[in-house]
Amino acid sequence: MRKPCCEEQGTNKGVWSRLEDKKLVDYIRLHGEDCWRSLPKAADLHRCGKSCRLTRINYLKPDIKRGNFTPDEEDLIIKLHALLGNRWSLIAGRLPDRTDNEVKNYWNTQIRKKLMKMGMDPDNLKMNQIPQLHFHNQPQQCTSASMDKAFNPVNGDADVVSDAGSCLEDDTMSADSSNDLNLDLNVAFSSPSPTVVAGEQKKLENTGILES
DNA sequence: AAGTCTGCCAACCGCACAAGT
DNA sequence: GACTTGTGCGGTTGGCAGACT
Numbered sequence: 001m002r003k004p005c006c007e008e009q010g011t012n013k014g015v016w017s018r019l020e021d022k023k024l025v026d027y028i029r030l031h032g033e034d035c036w037r038s039l040p041k042a043a044d045l046h047r048c049g050k051s052c053r054l055t056r057i058n059y060l061k062p063d064i065k066r067g068n069f070t071p072d073e074e075d076l077i078i079k080l081h082a083l084l085g086n087r088w089s090l091i092a093g094r095l096p097d098r099t100d101n102e103v104k105n106y107w108n109t110q111i112r113k114k115l116m117k118m119g120m121d122p123d124n125l126k127m128n129q130i131p132q133l134h135f136h137n138q139p140q141q142c143t144s145a146s147m148d149k150a151f152n153p154v155n156g157d158a159d160v161v162s163d164a165g166s167c168l169e170d171d172t173m174s175a176d177s178s179n180d181l182n183l184d185l186n187v188a189f190s191s192p193s194p195t196v197v198a199g200e201q202k203k204l205e206n207t208g209i210l211e212s
Numbered sequence: 213a214a215g216t217c218t219g220c221c222a223a224c225c226g227c228a229c230a231a232g233t
Numbered sequence: 234g235a236c237t238t239g240t241g242c243g244g245t246t247g248g249c250a251g252a253c254t
Contacts, residue, residue, distance in 0.1 A: 014248085015222065037239060053240075054223065089242060100242075105221055 012046045016055050020045055024052055025060055058099045065097035069106055077103060078111060082125045 012020070027043035033056065036049035045052060058064070069077070073095055080091045088100035088107075095103060107122075115122040120129065 013224075035239080048224095049239080050225090050241095051223075057241095058222080086243065101222075104243075109220055 011048055013051075016047075016059075020047065021055070021060060024056060028056065028060075054101075058101045063097050064099065069098075069110075073098070074106075074111065077107060078115075078125070078130055081107065081111075081122075082130055 016024075023043050023045055027039065027045075031042070033039070033053075036053045039045075039049055039052050040047045043052075047055075076095060077091060080094060084090050086104075088104040092098050092100040092103045112122045115125065
C-alpha cells in the first residue's frame with residue numbers, strides 16, 4: 001500500500017502565509033520545479049509537495065489571471081463543459097491564464113446556478129441546448145479545420161491559434177443545432193500538452209464531433 | 213450590536229496514471 | 234510483468250466575509 005505523501009508530523013495546513021509564498025517563489029526562481037516531493041524540505045517549507053505544487057499552479061505563477069470571468073470566458077466554459085464534462089484541466093487549458101481550480105469553482109458557484117435558474121440541468125447539457133447567455137461577437141464559420149486547430153494549437157504560435165477563429169462546433173453539429181450556439185472561441189488558446197490533445201481529439205473523433 | 217445564514221474560494225484528500233526500476 | 238514513486242486531476246470541505254435578521 002502506498003504511503004500518503006503528507007503523513008509527516010508538523011506539516012502546515014490551511015492558507016499559505018506571505019512568508020511561505022515568498023519562500024516557494026524564491027526557491028522555484030532559483031532551482032525550478034523539478035521535484036515537488038523534495039522541494040518543501042529544500043525550500044524550508046513545512047508543507048507537503050502536493051500543497052506546494054497546487055499553490056504554485058493556482059496562485060503564484062506570474063501569468064495567472066485573477067478576478068471576474070468575462071462573458072466570453074463564461075460562454076466558452078459552458079460550451080467546453082457540454083463537450084468535455086468535468087475535465088477541468090482541459091477546459092482551463094483553453095482559457096488563457098485561468099487555472100482548473102478557478103474554472104471549477106466558477107462553474108460550481110456561478111454557472112451551475114445560472115443554468116439551473118434557466119431550468120437546465122448543468123450536468124447533462126447538450127451542445128444544442130446551450131443558452132445564449134451573452135450577446136457579443138458575430139458567430140464565425142465553424143469548419144472541421146477550425147475545430148482541428150482548436151485541438152491542435154501550434155506550440156508557441158499564438159497568432160496561428162487565435163487567427164484560426166477556432167470553434168468546437170463543426171459542420172455536423174451546426175446542422176442539427178436549432179439555435180445559434182455562438183461557439184466562437186475567440187479567446188486565445190493556451191497550449192495543452194500534445195498527449196492530452198491527442199487523446200481528446202481521438203475521443204471527439206469517436207463521437208463524430210471531430211472528423212479524423 | 214450580536215447572532216445566524218449563505219456564498220465563495222483556497223486548499224486538502226484520494227484516486228488514477230505514467231515513468232522508472 | 235510487478236512494484237514503487239511522483240505527479241496530475243477532480244471531488245469535496247473548512248473557513249472567511251458579507252448579507253441578513
